[in-house]
Amino acid sequence: MSVQPETFKSLLKAAAEQVIASAPELTSLDQAIGDGDHGTNMKRGFEAVLGKLDAISAQPLDEAFKTIGKTLVMTVGGASGPLYGSFFLAAGEALSHDKHLPDDLADVFGSAVNAVSARGRSQAGEKTMLDVLVPVLETLRTAAGQPDLIARVRTTAAEAVERTAPMQATKGRASFLGARSVGHVDPGARSSCVLVQAICAGLEGRQ
Numbered sequence: 001m002s003v004q005p006e007t008f009k010s011l012l013k014a015a016a017e018q019v020i021a022s023a024p025e026l027t028s029l030d031q032a033i034g035d036g037d038h039g040t041n042m043k044r045g046f047e048a049v050l051g052k053l054d055a056i057s058a059q060p061l062d063e064a065f066k067t068i069g070k071t072l073v074m075t076v077g078g079a080s081g082p083l084y085g086s087f088f089l090a091a092g093e094a095l096s097h098d099k100h101l102p103d104d105l106a107d108v109f110g111s112a113v114n115a116v117s118a119r120g121r122s123q124a125g126e127k128t129m130l131d132v133l134v135p136v137l138e139t140l141r142t143a144a145g146q147p148d149l150i151a152r153v154r155t156t157a158a159e160a161v162e163r164t165a166p167m168q169a170t171k172g173r174a175s176f177l178g179a180r181s182v183g184h185v186d187p188g189a190r191s192s193c194v195l196v197q198a199i200c201a202g203l204e205g206r207q
Contacts, residue, residue: 003101008064009057011202016046016053018198019191026194029187033169037078038187045076045084061101065092080188083116083129090115106140113137127169129188135160136196154200161185161193 020043027039048071049056056064065088073085094111095101101108113133117123124134139156143149164186168179 005057011199014202015195015198016050018194019046022194026187026191029185032184041076041078042191045072048075062092062095083120086115086119087112109137127164127167127186129192131164132157132160132189132192150200150203154197157193157196161189164189
């Protein structure tokens, strides 16, 4: 079993469009504890992905993920470009080595999360995108094969992003604020949640 090109194209389009639509919210969150450019940067990157949608979806899945990663690295900028780029590049690399979607989703997602952790020299609990990605990975592993997996992933992402608010940032620009970073949702965690939930919504629409 493998993801069909038309399914992949539809999910990628939906995810990119949702990130673009969420740009004002992401910018507002980043203005509170960062440079204020996360929404603009993510919008620019996923507009570039949309511009290549036909070409990307025509590629083998591993190469498609790598192209997404390279595109984000080149267009997003800031800290998020390398982090999101690393996520998709690592997923593509995993798919190049006998991994398949959807059967090996947890393994592929795990490789991508590990790449983000290595690139950012960070781990869950430091008020970053990993505070959404790591709980989602845990749900993918523990609820694999369950009929409500997609719903569980959506709930996990939504709850995880809210848990970043009481955290004190120890990575990135937000860490400069120290205790003043407490009380604000992390913008990178929120953009990760947006992506995860957009893909879940697309998958639910195909059930």
